[in-house]
Amino acid sequence: MSVTTVFGSIDNYDKGGVEITGNEEARDYLFSNMFEVAGNAAPWERIVIAKNLENTIECIRAEGDSPWYICSHDETALLMQGKMEAHFIKPADSGLAPAEDKEGSVRLSGRPEGQVMGHVKASRGHMVLLPAGAAYQFRAGELGVILLQTLLGDESIQKWAEICQH
């Protein structure tokens, strides 16, 4: 018997949902679909699709080159659709990195000066470490979807009413 593992994409996904059988509401599950969220997003917007106190998972529509970002703590990027490169620079100006207690990543005004650390080339299903203190940029040659493991910060957009079943 041949098997087919089903993955989704912005152009091809099937959404499940919540059926209530007791005394509560569907909105309690904050149910959404990452491909629907990315399909309706502007490139590189970071839309919170999961939140647990300060921790978030943010959904990103990857298209072209992203801004440069830096963060005081690690983050990870899981590519759920497409191909991308993540480029890293160690900033020459140590003042560029946010304070240690600053949560979430900070957008930089442009490519920072500093030493090139390298890059990671990823395709669907690959996960990339975005190490603390390294400036990074995503480059997506084709439309993609990234899930960012991070903390709620300046770039995080919460719009639960728009994305969740209710």
Add this chain to the structure above:
Amino acid sequence: MAATAEQINELPVLTEAHRESAPHPVTGYKGFEIGSFKFQRDEYFARIQCPTATHVMDVENFLRSMVRDVAWGFFYGWVNFDEVFGTVNNYGSVDVFMGAYNQGYKDSGTDFTERFETEVLLACFKSLLSDWTNACFNPFAAPLETGSARGPKNGSNDEAVNFQRELADRFVSLPGDSPVRSDENGRSVNRQFADVDQSEPEVHAEPGFEGQLAGFSLFRYLSRSPVTWNPSIVSVVRSSAYCPTSEEHILPVDHGNDRVEWFIQMSDEITWRVADKNTAAPMSVVTMKAGDVSCMPADIRHRGYSPKRSMLLVWENLTPGLEIRYAKGELPPVPASF
């Protein structure tokens, strides 16, 4: 409810080691006792007795529940083997209960709970698992991948029941951290993920930055998971832990949350039956397909059904003491409102 919770909070912690009987003359299985609980198995069933009630479960389902309870170190909160029997993790001690989270038992006063020191209970459950698991049965495998646990005692399968899950400290593939999975380290591709792309990302670190950049294929990693319903940890960002797992057939426990957790369905499909944590009353059915995201609120229990082996990202918050803040009502059971 409040009075019950207070009574349970005052339970003494039992520290006495468990007792084992000689093997049964006909079936060959030992009986186990800890505190006032007695565990026996025959060819088909596990039989659990406490001062207020007797409970029977299909032995395969019982062993599948038990192996996970042990492998997870009693996990977060409630591990309900079924709607009657299970454990609650107090992180240092563990409650074993019969009917304590079932409205019928509560109403009739036949619920029963005893509290054990974690290590003492773990030793009992490990010994039971070793004795009751036959050579041809792997309780971590999907039913189509393993033989039956039924029948009289027939060898053992300690290698399977002692399976250690892989826990990254920071990020899989970093030097000194949890490794990627490959044929070389005994992790071959599962039959149900034969079509999953096996490429790894290209990591190009400039001289001086080797070991600081990292990437790996999570889909390849999960396609090579030898077990079902048994999360690994692949990345930790402060208290945020990615705990992906491969799922096939039925989650052998109703996990009762003591904190919020999230599910991100990465491939295929799982249907979750959700019930009230305290009463076991049905609350909802949540069907998740590839790309779907859903939280599991802190006041529910859930059991998943995965018709094909699927990839699920379970997302946890590792902050110690969260369970107390939810139990006291300091934190709402749903993590965002709109």
